[in-house]
Amino acid sequence: MEKYFKFLFAVAILLMIGLPGCAGPTLNVAPVAISDNPTSKIFELEDTLAEGRKQQIHVLSPTWYAKAADYLEKARYGLANDDSVAGILQNIAYGHAHFDKAKEYALIAQSAISQAIKARDLANAAGAASLGEDYQKVEDEFKTLTADIENNNLSRAEKNESQVAQDFADLELRAIKENTLGEVRNLLATNIHNGAKKLAPKTLQETEKALIDADLFITQQRYEREEMQNKANAALFQAQRLGQIMAASNALKTMSPEDISLRQESQLHQLASELGSRDLRNEPTDLQLQSILESVVSLQEDNQYLKEKRxxxxxxxxxxxxxxxxxxxxxxxxxxxxxxxxxxxxxxxxxxxxxxxxxxARLESERHFQQLFNEVQGLFAQDQAEVYKQAKNLVIRLKAMQFPVGKDLIMPNNYALLSQVRNAIRTFGNPDVVIEGHTDNTGSAAINALLSQNRAEAVRQYFIANGTLEAEKITALGYGPERPLAANDTPEGRAINRRIDVIIKTEMSNH
Incomplete structure (x- = not known):
């Protein structure tokens, strides 16, 4: 019965948007005033497509979304080559029209193949893209569903949805067991071989228990997908923690009690110095630690005060x-x-x-923006970041931002750079910010898309955790290898393409 109502709803949408069977759908192109500023209109279409990507419209209606993106590129090319304003604005109008059509088809897809969409999202979250050809086969099946919808073959999409959803669910389970739990078992075996039973028996026991719990839960509760992933991640965390405890234990084996105490004292003193606390090395260790914790709490309160003040x-x-x-x-x-x-x-x-x-007002706004732009440029050294204007936005391209290969972990040596980015964002008050992740084209496109999204999200979470902006003010988007800055056929070019861009939507953007 539920399928029947979903089918009727989707058919109603098809009738409303005017799909006349075999004939192509009607494309409504809104007229654009010749007096409109082409640069602002390009910027507006870019924002529209970026918002569509957040809503996965590029996945649910890939053909129409791709056409909209093509018209955006035509408009950009026309602006760069001094084409006529009328021609540029016409391309922008067609871009919006194709995007509107993509939204309509995406709405149908969200109703007609909702289970397949959800199963695909869960499989991607589990890292199923790393399964290579097996993943690509199911991904192609999903693309066939969206193609059927775009070609007005709704019944075939409905018919094949259940199988595609099941295939994604199978990939998700396999990915969790092979990727996450497989890595846990490898780490566990390595640490046991290196003497974990003697060096870190308590942590080893916790890790073994987390692995058993995760494996048993995944086997018995395969449809509790979110909790399944949580338990797998918890087991992986424990295995990685065991490795760190092992490394620390091995380092301490060769140290005298005094050396161990001096090392601990040095670490606490370094933290205290960074926080501006007084030198308490002549006091008990517990008191030193308490002082650091209170300093951190004070900084958090200061951040909250600044947020409320803004x-x-x-x-x-x-x-x-x-x-x-x-x-x-x-x-x-x-x-x-x-x-x-x-x-x-x-x-x-x-x-x-x-x-x-x-x-x-416009001149004052432009003058103020230029002043802030110069101020932000001065925050970064040439090898740290490139700061430039993009229409009415300010873009900070983080040249020095590096992640471990294949991971989305922000390394401590990047904290200072991100702190400068925080200062740049705060220069503009309380703006909207977009974090874009980009990769080179090495490896699977699906893996790169997921990796770039996760890296952008990691930066977003860093800014949220540090009180830079409220969560709803920051968006993370992963473009994978879609927007290269250089050719991917050299190591230098690939390094340039692996990047994080921070886009600040300035006050001028709303004028």
Whole structure:
């Protein structure tokens, strides 16, 4: 019965968007005023496609989304080569029209093949893309479903959805057992071989228990997918932790008790110094640790205070804007009340005054943006980041941001760079920010797409955890190898393409 209602809903949508059987769907192209600024319109279409990617429209309606992206590239090319404004705006209009059609088909897909979509998301979260050809085979089956929907063959998509969903579920289970638990077993075996039973027996016992619990749960509760993944990740964490305990235990074997104490003291003193705390090495270790913890709490409270202060300043700014608007409205009423003026004269005066005001506001906004742009540029050394303008946005390309091969772990040596990015973001108050992850084309496109998304999300979570912005103000997008800056046929080119871009949506973007 549920399938029947889903089918009726999807058919209703098809009828509303006007799919006339074998004929192609009607494309509604909204007219674009020739007076519109082509740069701003390109920026607007870029934002629209980025938002569509967040909603997975590029996956659910790949053909129409790709056409929209092609028109965006045509518009960019036209702008770079001084094509006519009319031609650039026409490409932008067609880009929006194709994207609108992609949204319509994505809506149908979300209803007609919802189970396959969910199963695919879970399989990707489990790292199923690493299964190579087996994953690609099921991914191709999924693409066939979306192609059937785009070709108005809804019944065939509905018919094949269950099998595709099951295939993704099988891949998910296999990926968890082969990737996550397989890595746990390998780490466990290596550490046991290296003497874990003597060096870290308690941690070893915790790791073995976590592995047994995860394996048993996955076998017995294969449909509790989220908890299944959580238990697998917990087992992997324990195995990695065991390795670190082993390394520390091995290092301590050759040290005297005094050397061990001095090492601990040095680590605590380094933390205290970074936090600006006084030197407490003449005090008990517990007191030193407590001082560090209190300093951290104090910093967190300071961050919260700054966040609340920014919010209050924003409210005060908005109140001032409202007050200024009231003054403007009052002045307009006074002008209207002046005797001896015709309505035409009054409108002309108002128009001139408004144009002058808008021009002054725009120039002031541009001047302010240039000032902030120069300030942000000064935060980074040439080998750290490249800062440039992209339409009305500011882009920080993190040249020095490096991840371990195949991982999304932010290494400690990147914290200072990310702290500078935090300062850059705060320069613009409380802006919206997009974190873009990019890779080279080495390996599977599916793996690269997932890796770039996870790396962008790791940076996003870092900024959220450090109180840079609220979660809803930061978006993470992974583009994989789709947007290379250099050719991928040299090590240098591939290194350039592996990058994180931080895009700050400046105040000007809303004007």
């Amino acid at each position: 919010h209050q300043e924003m409210l005060e700014f908005e109140a001032k804007l409202t007050e200024k608007q009231s003054e403007i409205d009052s002045q307009r009423q006074q002008i209207a009340a002046l005797e001896g003026q015709s309505k035409e004269d009054q409108r002309a005066r108002e128009l001139i005054a408004l144009q002058e005001k808008e021009t002054k």
